[in-house]
Amino acid sequence: MKSIKANHSTIHFNQYCYPALNKHIKENNFSKIFILVDENTHTHCLANFLARLETNLVIEIIEIEAGEAHKTIDTCSGVWNTLSELDADRKSLLINVGGGVVTDLGGFVASTFKRGIAYINVPTSLLAMVDASVGGKTGVDLGYLKNQIGVISTPHLVLIDSTFLKTLPENQMRSGLAEMLKHGLISDEKYWNKFKDLSTLTIEELDGLIYESVIIKKEVVEQDPFEEGLRKTLNFGHTLGHAIESYFLSNPDKKELLHGEAIVVGMILASYISTQLVGFPRKTTDEIKKLLLAHYPKVTISKSEYQNIIDLLKYDKKNNHGNINFVLLKHIGKPQTDCLVADDIIIDAFDFYSS
Template identity: 55%
Template sequence: MQTIQATNYSVFFNETGYEKLASYLTASSYSRIFILVDENTSQYCLPHLLNQLATDIEIEIIELEVGEIHKNITTCTEVWGALSELGADRKSILLNLGGGVITDLGGFVACTFKRGIDFINIPTTLLAMVDASIGGKNGVDLGNLKNQIGIIREPKAVIIDPSFLSTLPQREMRSGLAEMLKHGLIYDKLYWDKFKNLTNLNTDDLNELIHQSIQIKNTIVCEDLTENGIRKALNFGHTLGHGIESFFLESEDKKTLLHGEAIAAGMILESYISKEKGLLSNEEYHEIKYIINDIFEPIVFEATDIEKIIALLIFDKKNEFGKVQFALLDGIGRSKINQESDNKLIYKAFEDYLL
């Protein structure tokens, strides 16, 4: 697959990525290479990466526990401490080998350790390949509030190796599809149409869909790196989706949702708001709802759940002047940013979702 050029880095694919990684590490004369993994990627992905690293530079491994619950400042402190104890300096580089938690947190750790060391993202989940590792957003959660602490700084490179996807459970694969669906909905109707029938999807088809999804996100980010305009469109489904994800994360009696599962629900809800605002036709809304519900199992919400989710919206990082800001659809394949919605309409969206 063809290399994708971002603002200040490249996204490489398959063997090309490992060749570029080896030559880059040699040319940059790093003092040490640190690889950040979690328990799963340490077991299933690290051996493959180490076999690809043709370098004499000393390599150290830092392993974290699995899960969004560990994406916080406490974990960052532990990683900063490990880097210091293992002799990291400003000429060290951090390779983030994992899903969205590892790439988000690892990027933030690298950006802040000794005022910034280089990092490269090597995503191992579908979600991280098409979203978390691309675009330079790095950060952690504040309690159960998503991505409240962070910085925008691009990696030195991103390496996409779809062979890692064979290590994923089916639920994790579905989670990644949510962001791909979103890219079609906000930017490219023809791309969205490809998800109407996934019955005969093969490996080559999936690899091409991944490449196109990354291209869409990269095109948007290159136009607006610091999210002052069009990049806000990438938040479609995330205002309510993050509220849902945070609520289920903090609720002891609820099953924790994967990011994509929460975002899938958020996209249906925000599609309904788009429809009610006259931006989306009734036919388009029902098409979106049907296709997403065909891939993702609908979430059950109690009335008290909805109240608490709406209360969390005020913490969304897109808000301005105390007002909740939505990125909505302006028809399939187009978006409209900086949109507001009152709570009454949000409640109606939940009511329709539950039908």
């Protein structure tokens, strides 16, 4: 698959990843290489990555704890201190090998350490390949509130090696697939239709779908890098999805949801709200619900929890002037941004999801 230029970064795929990485290291006068991993990618991915790396530079490994609960400023402080203790300087290179937590946090660490050092992302989860790989969003959570602290910053390279997907459990694959389904709903009905039968999906076909998904996001981001308008469409399902994810993260009685699991709920809710407010066909909403729930277990959300989740909407990053702004669908591939939604319609949407 042909490499993709995305603003000031280049995304390479599979067999093109490591020649591009080694060439980039040779052509730049880096002083040291630091590789950020979590416990899982240290165990399952690091050895394979190091075997492909060709350099005489000093390489230091920094490991963080795995999981969204550790996507915090405290974790950043630990990485910043480690970089400092290991004599990282402005010409150091940080390579983030991991899922979205590692690439988001690692990008933020690199963008702020000594006012910015070079970094490369090597996404190892499906979610990170199709979502975190493009757009330059970096950052961490503020308590249980998603992605409240961060900057937009571009990695030098992104390396998408789909062999890493063999290390993922099924629920992590489903989590990434949710973002790909979202890309279809907001941009391309033909792409969406490719997901209607996933039972025969091969690795080769998945590679092609990943490539298409990256292009969809790249084209949106290039037109609106700082989320002034069009880029907001990438948040379809995320307004309520993030609130649900934060609520489950903050509640010790709840099992933590993966990002994609929460976004699937958010997309079903947003589809229903779209039907109520902007004329999205009810038949299509029913089809979306049926398809998504065929692949994702239904999340139990009681009526007594609806308001707690609604209260978290005020922290959504798309909000302005006190308004909570939703992305809705007029048709598949035709999103509408900055939609205001009354609480009673949100409650009806929860009832629709749970029914």
